[in-house]
Amino acid sequence: MYTVKEVADKMNISEHTIRFWAKSGFFPFIKRSETNIRLFDDHDLEWVKIVKCLRVAGVENKEIKRYIDLCLIGDSTVPERYSIIQKTKEKTKEHIKELTEQISLLEYKEAFYKNIMENNLKDSWNPINNITIEEKINL
Amino acid sequence: MYTVKEVADKMNISEHTIRFWAKSGFFPFIKRSETNIRLFDDHDLEWVKIVKCLRVAGVENKEIKRYIDLCLIGDSTVPERYSIIQKTKEKTKEHIKELTEQISLLEYKEAFYKNIMENNLKDSWNPINNITIEEKINL
């Protein structure tokens, strides 16, 4: 049985967030000690894992709550759960694609600045000077 | 010259966000028409592009403002700008790695649900029943 702090450390999430998620109804099975302390078991950890997965993938808390509730209802909700997971996967792939594209731009800028530093060049533009658009662009 | 709406459409960002960013000082060069309407030129679009890139990469607005201000100062700030870009790139690569890991879990769940649906199986668990942890995990 794990306390909030232990879960937080294990899953690399802040304690605040774990409590916030618990209050949001994301962990319907967690027990409390006689003195009111939350106790997560390994099954609860699986729920933390899937909630974290959905959050990282950008799913809204409201939608996560829906998914949790569907799980609690049982069999009949499998198609909707499937659909949530499937859409989330597609969205995540799109997200990765977008991040990958942005990395190209970041690498371009990185190389641009590196070149300036290594060759002791001027930055080619300073707002005090009046210069053409072409010169301005690489900032 | 482009209005806020045109920039929003072109860059796939909401008009609200463009105005919010403008108010945050992210576009120091945009002009206004005599009737006070914002007019972006192609150079301003480059700034929108880099701001979008940094935001997508998860850089905070405060840090983006710092980057913008460094650009305005000129030459002497190239090393700090390089460092911001470089750290952002590393963070983004980490982020992609995390998303890629989560996709594995999503694909596992997707296959799990698909199997249930295609073979008309039971969900193997319904909270009404008392069952073992092992059976509970796949939800």
Place this chain on the structure above:
DNA sequence: TCTTGACTGAGAGTAACTCTAATTTTTATA
């Protein structure tokens, strides 16, 4: 002329944390 649609700023509302404070519990040490 009238209305429609795009623009404006101010400011309220929202999501998802994130932090603080007051209080209670647990644990380690004297």
Place this chain on the structure above:
DNA sequence: TATAAAAATTAGAGTTACTCTCAGTCAAGA
């Protein structure tokens, strides 16, 4: 055993980055 430090609890305030609403301005077409 006493006690002090560490860790848990809750309620609620604060933060970030939008996101939306609204009242008002302005140009262009029926």
